[in-house]
Amino acid sequence: MSNHLNILRAGPSMTVQDQGRAGYLAYGLSRGGAVDALALLEGAALLGQSAELAAIEMAGMGGEFEVVEDTRIALTGAPMRASIDGVNVQWNASYVLPKGVRLSIGAATTGSYGYLHLGGGVCGALVLGARSAHLAAGIGARLQDGDSLEVGPDAGGLTGQKLGPDGRFDGGLVRIVPSLQTEFFADSEIERFAATTFQRDTRGNRMGVRIIPEGDGFKTEAGLSILSEVIVPGDVQVTGDGMPFVLLAECQTTGGYPRIGSVLPMDLPRVAQARAGAALRFQFVTLDEAVALEQREATRRKSLRGAVQPMIRNPHHISDLLSYQLISGVTNGDDLDREAAG
């Protein structure tokens, strides 16, 4: 019998997610896939496997799980309280989950979307070339108590590995490029947008998040009768009441509300992960600057596997032992984390 992950208790919004379905834009189907695409890469790096394998995305809250065979797992994205057989475990790390032992994942301590990766990935129905649930399109569904998901064959590899913590879970600065409808906004409104601090609203899901400005909403000269035009994830759409929405993986493919700009793909996880109330600011960059930023980030992402480190400080695994502070003996325990993040 093949390996299975049993969901003993499902959090309120857990779905199977991979990199989504590219190529159906002409049919009105957005790509979808993990709302924090970087978390998929981190899970793949921790388990030393393909980033195309599907994982479980958990919005705000995890659940309780067990496997029918010993299984390598990794936990990425928004840090959540987690334990294996009652023993607390740290996030952004890989483990062996022994068969029949309970994995409990609780609420996110920061950020919005946590991910559970399994060695071999989650199997399940391929619909239009992907395993991702696309709730807005009615493909797949939220996971329920009692669901049992097939797990693919695992080529095996290290566990007990970790990646340093990342700063994308508390809001912050997001880079944005002008886009096809930026000209519908007066220069003064664009300048005000770039100078405004926004709060991530409680309203948000895989389609997009509403952001609330400190001051007034944003006015456009386009009115309510502009032609519907293509939408891409990252577009910042301003609805009739002046409130901006940042559109995410599962957004609609066209829309008639004007968009003031488009968030760089590399910064979109920061928007998706910001929890309600987190502060977000937007900085306009040119296309050339955006290419340079994305190029640097692509290089960093390619080397993610090199940033994976063993969790326990085993001297055999530390190549630059002398650089560690061995005298005080007191650290806050995240030295390796900081180094990996740097």
Added chain:
Amino acid sequence: MNDIHTTAWPQLKTAGFNGIIVSFGAGLSEPANRAALAFRDALERAGLAGVEETSTSLVSTYLRFNPLALDHAAMRDALRTLLATRDWFAADLPQGRKLWRVPTVYDPAFAPQLDEAAAAAGLSRPQAIASLSSARVRVQTIGFAPGMPYLGELPEVWNIPRQTALTAQTPAGGLCVAIRQLVLFPVATPTGWRHIGQTAFRLFRPETDAPFVLRPGDEVVFEQASPEAYANLQSDPNGGAVSEVLR
């Protein structure tokens, strides 16, 4: 022959970090709609290096590419070269088009904003139903939600704006109106368009070999059906809709 470089359209516009739109007009027109469809078709055939995906909206063609491999300026040059090969506004409609007749309930219990939309158009309820149910409209593009058509063009009286606020949820099969266009929702969705009719037509069937039913260029008549007939229509994936090939 038109020299496209001396006219205002088409225009190239940035669409986010990794996209460009070729726009064939500021407003909806049939030549611009045909141009967008034909240019996308040509773009697919041309197989330009770096292009990852193409689609159309009402009067524009969109392409997604990888700017880390080929920058925006180079992609724009390639697009201008392809644009210069012909007069896109003179392009024919796509081949293999169909005419669909879709039973539609216009009763206010199924169409909660019909009266409001009729008033905005300056029509009585019977006048509005007569106008909507007899109009033969064309699928101008598929977008927003999977398999969802934008259809037009309705008579000038239907040039009414979208709502300022969104309707929280319009049901699947809902027919909605704004700016001389109709949209038909494949899934329940929030919208700024007014809900003026209800069909049982399933536009997206992910479990089948033909997941998307309508194509750009298809024509549709939303014929009036009675509220009593609706339950029966729901038992048919086509919702009672029938099609014939247009020649």
